[in-house]
Amino acid sequence: MPNNERPYPTSQNSIANEKFKRSVPLVPPILTKKVITKGQNQNGKQVSLLGSSNDVLIKSIESTKSHFLDSYSKGQWNLSTISCPPFIDKSGFFKPPEFYNELSRLNDVGKYMKSPHWSESALFKRTIAKLKKKFYCLGVSISIIDNSKVYYKVETMLNLSVLPRFISIDSHSLLSKDYMLVLDASRDWRFYSNPLVANSPLIKFYCGVPLIAPDSNQIIGILSIFDNSSKESFAIADIEILKVVANDIMITLDTPFEEVMTKLNKNEKKNIKSSADTYYNNLNNLKNQIGRPTGATKTLVFEKDGSGSPYNQNEKLKYLNYKNYKAEEKDESSSGIISDKELWQFLISVGSLKKAATVFSKLITTNYPFEFVYILEIRTAELFQIPREYCPTEESIDYDKFELTNKMIKVNNVKDEFMTRVIGLQINNQAVPKNDFFKHNIHLKCCKSEFGIEVRNINNSSVYNHGLLLPFYKFTNKLTHKTQSKGFNSKDKMTDLYLKSGGFLIGLFNEKSDRVYDQDLISNIYNHACIYRKIYINT
Known part of the structure; x- marks a missing residue:
């Protein structure tokens, strides 16, 4: 990571860490005496949980705030236009969540952050000038985004070199699939109160495309254009031009600095400077057409009312003190x-997947109303058949990338393969679940659900009668088929395909079935599980 920083401090001597060690011991707690209910065993023998399948009622869980933030962070949505969900405050300032696979992304950020190419501004001036002329906009920036800040390596109109990540619009573009286009930020629920939109430089139009490291395919920053005037439309062809320019920038950064500088001779430098000056003069003419400038800085404020009088704005207030912005400490995902x-801080100090899962389970039973918590890994394989002529040639292919899924036929008379592995658990009574409990079909249903399921024993007749199952990490769905053997009959018209999927889920159960699991509780639990995932699974 750049500057040897971690996303959060990890000192094991911190007050917070000591607090967690006191509340969640690293050794199993002494079990207190409890009233033995039906299905429990006082000697700690294995018992059946949940009752029979006929007793179990399953209800799908709806999306929560944490689910939305997690999906927003994955880069699977184009975020150009997206509706505000009911559980998000429409304040006009939406703090972007952390990138889904942030720790892996930061490995590349450090390399490009310190690139010597940034010291030679002439390398990028011509690019900036051409973009401003092509798209008739005031602002262009090339940014690198680390774990907490956005560094503007090249920029016009912003007049700053660094911003807290939660303020920059580039931080949203980082999470958007392919590009992010906002025609009028002053009307967007995420941005209209953002200091970059509500105050100078008064951004309205914005379009950003990713800077992608070629070796890892990770996004390290954003190339963006923006303006203080909105647009009615912006062509996809123009977005493709920005993508080409972004690719050229990465090629420049990946070319040895000495080689780049050899090509950039003195005459080219002079031409670049002359060309840039020409564009700046044209830009000033454009500003004069838009309105009467009332300031002397590079980013001017213009008279809008036609009165001929200076724009009524205090110069001292024109630039916001971003460091003291009141939303900086606000955490959109943490309300539990x-x-x-x-x-x-606490989980990262544990140091291993399984130990952390056990400690995490204890932590949940200590702080939330659950008596049995566990983390489970699931792997499944479903059998399909497909006509031989449509079968993928690769032995393994991403399901989402296979264009002929409509030709696949599910084989219903064959039981799906279903394997589970308990990563960690905590039981606050003496009832130990049978091993086959973790192969109960509720876990398969959870794995296939979008947000999870709520499980209830309608007869209230088992040890644990009510619980939640939340999937918090899903493997990439793969299609596989075995290489045909020598005995393969070429006359066979169909080929077997296996759809392999799975992931990690957290199970949380209670003896009583009358508890109400509201959306806030589910959102908090899911958010905590995502933190465990970021530390021990994503990496």
């Missing part, structure tokens, strides 16, 4: 009992 920073 456990602080995100403290949880991250």
Whole structure:
């Protein structure tokens, strides 16, 4: 990571860490005496949980705030236009969540952040000038985004070199699939109160495309154009031009600096400077057409009312003190009992997938109303058949990239393969679940659900009668087929295909079935599980 920083502090001597060690011991707690209910065993023998399948009622869980933030962070949505969900405050300032696979992304960020190419501004001036002329806009920037800040390596109109990540619009573009286009930020629920939109430089139009490291395919920053006037439309062909320019920038950064500078001779430098000056003069003419400038800085304020009088704005207030912006400490995802920073700090100090899962399970039973918590890994394989002529040639292919899924036929008379592995658990009574409990079909249903399921024993007749199952990590769905053997009959018209999927889920259960699991509780639990995932699974 750049500057040897971690997303959150990890000192094991911190007050927060000591607090967690006191509340969640690293050794199993002494079990207190409890009233033995039906299905329990006082000697700690294995018992059946949940009752028979006929007793189990399953209800799908709806999306929560944490689910939305997690999906927003994955880069699977184009975020140009997206509706505000009911559980997000429409304040006009939406803090972007952390990138889904942030730790892996930061490995590349450090390399490009320190690139010597940035010291030679002439390398990028011509590009900036051409973009401003082509798209008739005031602002262009090339940014690199680390774990907490956005560094503007090249920019016009912004008049700053660094911003907290939660303020920059580039931080949203980082999470958007392919590009992000906002025609009028002053009307967008995420941005209209953003200091870059509500105050100078008064951004309205914005379009950003990713800077992608070729070796890892990770996004390190954003090339963006923007203006203080909105647009009615912006062509996809123009977005493709920006993508080409972004690719050229990465080629320049990946070319040895000495080689780049050899090509950039003195005459080229003079031409670049002359060309840039010409564009700046044209830009000033454009500003004069738009309105009467009332300031002397590079980013001017213009008279809008036609009165001929200076624009009524205090120069001292024209530039916002971003460091003191009141939303900086606001955490959009953390509203539960456990602080995100403290949880991250505590879990990362444990050091291994399984130990952390056990400690995490204890932490949940300590702070939330659950008596049985566990983390489970699931792997499944479903059998399909496909006509031989449509079968993929690769032995393994991403399901989402296979264009002929409509030709696949599910084989219903064959039981799906279903394997589970308990990563960690905590039981606050003496009832130990049978091993076959973790192969109960509720886990398969959870794995296939979008947001999870709520499970209830309608007869209230088992040890645990009510619970939640939340999938918090899903493997990439793969289609596989075995290489045909020598005995393969060429007359066979169909080929077997296996759809392999799975992931990690957290199970949370209670003896009583009358508890109400509201959206806030589910959102908090899911958010905590995502932090565990970022530390021990994503990486």
